[in-house]
Amino acid sequence: MKPTTFLLAMGAFALTVLATPVFASDSARMVPRTEVSDARPVMLAAIQATDGEAHAILTGDVANAITQRFGATSPIFIDVTTERRYQQPGCSRLKVMFWQDGVLLPGAKAPRKQTMEFGINYCLDGLPPKSLL
Template identity: 50%
Template sequence: MLIIAFAALLQATDDSTVPRKAVVNPRELMIEAIDAPDGSAHGMLTGEMAEALKRGFGTTAPLRIDVTTLKRYRQEGCRRLNVAFSQDDVRSPGAPGGGPRRIDFGIDYCRDGRPPSSRAEAE
């Protein structure tokens, strides 16, 4: 029984089952997350930026982007977002072989592309 529960947990956290849309610019997903009822958006970076990053990291693996809302601000359409870039088979200088890598950063962002004028949180 414990093994079945653990397998279900692993499957639930596997991001390969998350539907992803192709985007050329991460901002598209940031705006989608602002508007989403659950505050999240998932995509895969394509285009010139994605190809340059793949070359730089020595991999052909897709570059996944996950955006989640951390805080809602009072100012309409403004949020504190976590933007996570993840990719498999990334080769790091001085490290043997490749492996999965993830980079997260937080950003205060509004639909119009500017930061909020205030960090007062929504009630």
Template identity: 55%
Template sequence: MKPLCLLAVLPFTVSLPAHAQAGETARVPVVDVRVLMVAAIDSPSGSALGVLTNKDAENITRHFKASGPILIDVTTVKRYAQAGCSRLKVSFRQEGVQVPGQAPGQPHTVDFGINYCRDGQPPRSLS
């Protein structure tokens, strides 16, 4: 999967999608996780929620015979002094994933942290 190399984004949905949890903010359909990373940096709450809707997502879902979409949660861990730069936690989650050696149909999560700025570059300083 190449989550950081795609550039287009689909329009924001106004209604609550079927994959959103009750009481959860609507998820933005995206083909590039960077859209959510910038949204989290700009958000007063420091978070952004999305659902991956590109060909990679379709292929991953089919390969793992998953029962749900790939959900993405981006949260701000720390805001740096450099404007538009933050430490972010990016979490990919999918329900019903079938991985060899694990019970079938389990939820699967992949988390990572990244120092990221609105311009796509890392911050010049971590203070």
């Protein structure tokens, strides 16, 4: 399985099964966001960004299916922040967060914001770093 397909599948799984509510300000929506069909370009942008951050909106068939399935009231947002830059050029520890408002999970009484967050060691070449120093 390709790394981008894996990340997208993991995101879809986590949004439906492992999601937990998190409350964030509306200012999170105000940052400039590009549209992407998977998280990889956002992760690469965060590695290259001076401030170590990148933001996007997930689009495409999978995003549409998730949004429709849960009757969500917002698109799926992606926020990536750099937690650590490694000595190996172009390699970082990233925190990747997918979130969406108005998600109605099976058995829930009301829709709410759902998030899925994970950490990953990632390099510009798509591979993990050779060293964590």
